[in-house]
Amino acid sequence: MSSTSWAPLALAAAKPAVFWSDRDDAPAPAPALAGTVDADLAVIGGGFTGLWAALQALEEQPGLRVAVLEAEHCGFGASSRNGGFCDSSLTHGLANGLSHWPDEIKTLHRLGRENFSGLAGSLERHSIDSDFRLCPEIGVATELWHLESLAEDIEHYRAFGEDVDLLDADEMQARVHSPTYLGGMIRRNDVALVDPARLGWGLRSAVESLGAVVYDHTPANAINRKGNLIEIATPNGRVRARHGVMATNAYPGPVRRPRRYTIPVYDHVLVTEPLSPQQMASVGWAEREGLGDVSNLFHYYRLTADDRILWGGYDATYHFNNGVGARHDQSDETHLRLAEHFFQTFPQLEGLSFTHRWGGPIGTTTRFTATWGTTHKGRLAWVAGYTGLGVGASRFGARVALDLVYGRQTERTELQMVRKPPVPFPPEPARWAGVQLTRKALQRSDRRGGKRGAWLRLLDRFGVGFDS
Known part of the structure; x- marks a missing residue:
């Protein structure tokens, strides 16, 4: 079965709730002010x-x-x-x-x-148990142009004394198994995962x-x-x-x-059911690194403490007039796209289901x-x-x-x-139109091997942009 065929089935029973806070031991809300x-x-x-x-x-x-x-x-x-x-x-x-x-x-x-x-x-001083864990983070190359981008990035990191290395395809595959991986850049210091x-x-x-x-x-x-x-x-x-x-x-x-x-930009996330020992063996991931690909529209993903995979990112959605609210938290289109991308990355996990799906706004500046x-x-x-x-x-x-x-x-x-504040976003409707134009330009850039078109070059010239 193809990734596009299994993805909707994998989403069928996903709960529209945030995995992290969907717990019986969540603290009760504090009383309101009166x-x-x-x-x-x-x-x-x-x-x-x-x-x-x-x-x-x-x-x-x-x-x-x-x-x-x-x-x-x-x-x-x-x-x-x-x-x-x-x-x-x-x-x-x-x-940046x-x-x-x-x-x-x-x-x-x-x-x-x-x-x-x-x-x-x-966290240590106040005994905050947040599953804070120092671990490497890897920027994964899934396109040839990503390798060129990572080669430039690594020089910046090394100039500042960061513990980083480039990984070729074999080295990347030895860490985490995916047919889409062509290489990566691993960073070992000052990064962590947390609940x-x-x-x-x-x-x-x-x-x-x-x-x-x-x-x-x-x-x-x-x-x-x-x-x-x-x-x-x-x-x-x-x-x-x-x-x-x-x-x-x-x-x-x-x-x-x-x-x-x-402006508030909506990001969406999926979390799988716990992987079996056999499924874990099929993906490797022994060091449980945080991962993310390096496209303009990127995915980020990681393992949870109970061996689920959290998978998020890619679409960054702005709703007109700084729109926020529960009505935007769920997106069938975006969650399905994320599920399809997940099984393209890990086809060996076909049959795995998602248990949680959610979204929420991120505050971004230019x-x-x-x-x-x-x-x-x-x-x-x-x-x-x-x-x-x-x-x-x-x-x-x-x-x-x-x-x-x-x-x-x-x-x-x-x-x-x-x-000095950042360049402000224009008022509506120019704000919404500008964001949509930039999103489409970023998509074109990814399709064209990272080449930045006229609109993105203009934004670069003025030091502004759109990201999640």
């Missing part, structure tokens, strides 16, 4: 960035009164819907960092490694143990400045705080300015990295736009937001990456 509370720091958004902001603030200032406001429940958004790839890069890879900040890339690379080390240390839902739950537990109060099902509807305080209105209460951090990323928050610079700002006379800082690498970079994003809201001049706040 009434008025006073805080030293109010955090809007209970995902990775918001929880890292709360944790780092409390570690620096024990006894600080911190309130975390989450519209759904902690970890609801991209923080629990991602693949669990944790990378030290703050710049969406070295090549070099193209935007050549004079600062050494500093950004060092800060990224320090942040990664700090993240691992925080993202358990990471979010662990961060929530840690901040609560340090005295923060979490309010789930408490959207922030409006923010006003009241003297030397900010007042955050919620459906059934309000928070009066000296300072605030807004960390809603792809979702709209009460401050509109981030929407100029970030330079593929986070951006920051302040409002309300500096009393509120915001950060958004990690473009798929927020598992690690969100801790750094939160650290910078705290520096900004407390008025600290640090090495981080002096970075051009922080001081």
Whole structure:
């Protein structure tokens, strides 16, 4: 049976739910806010960035009164819907960092490694059981032009002291067995895999143990400045705080300015049933590396702790007018395409079924990295736009937001990456049209051996783009 024949059957019983958080031991949501509370720091958004902001603030200032406001429940958004790839890069890879900040890339690379080390240390210090596991990551070549691209990338990584090697077809096949593999680039340092839902739950537990109060099902509807305080209105209460951090990323928050610079792009994911020992032997994967191909429209995939395969990516879908919501979480067309690609990559796994299917929005900017700002006379800082690498970079994003809201001049706040915002996306309908044009251009580039057409070359010239 062909991959296109088996794929719909493999999807037939897949549950429309996020695998990571579809667990009996998920923590109960915190009570919603009712009434008025006073805080030293109010955090809007209970995902990775918001929880890292709360944790780092409390570690620096024990006894600080911190309130975390989450519209759904902690970890609801991209923080629990991602693949669990944790990378030290703050710049969406070295090549992207070099193209935007050549004079600062050494500093950004060092800060990224320090942040990664700090993240691992925080997990150990607070006993956060998130299945955090250092392991290699491989960029897989499935087309001849990928090999040329990887040969360029490896020179960048080696120049910065990274432990990387090119793999030929035999070496790649010896690690993971797929008829589509022509080679790869393995990176061995400062990358890890993690269970993202358990990471979010662990961060929530840690901040609560340090005295923060979490309010789930408490959207922030409006923010006003009241003297030397900010007042955050919620459906059934309000928070009066000296300072605030807004960390809603792809979702709209009460401050509109981030929407100029970030758009929500939907990414979709599948997870299989556990592989049998025989099926595991048929794919190899003894080192359980994180994998991803290097096309413009790419797949990322990994093994879970119980030997399932998580398979996501490829389509990056933007809905008109920054559209987000549950109606976009499931896409029959995209999930079927992902399933077909899965069995093209691993035809030996025909007969395997998918148990979970989901989607969710990723916040992206025109330079593929986070951006920051302040409002309300500096009393509120915001950060958004990690473009798929927020598992690690969100801790750094939160650290910078705290520096900004407390008025600290640090090495981080002096970075051009922080001081200068990305090129904004145009207003609708040009925003939607531009994204669709770019997606089609990326598809053509993949079909034409990576050659970038006139539209992509124009975007490159101005240092802007579209990615997930």
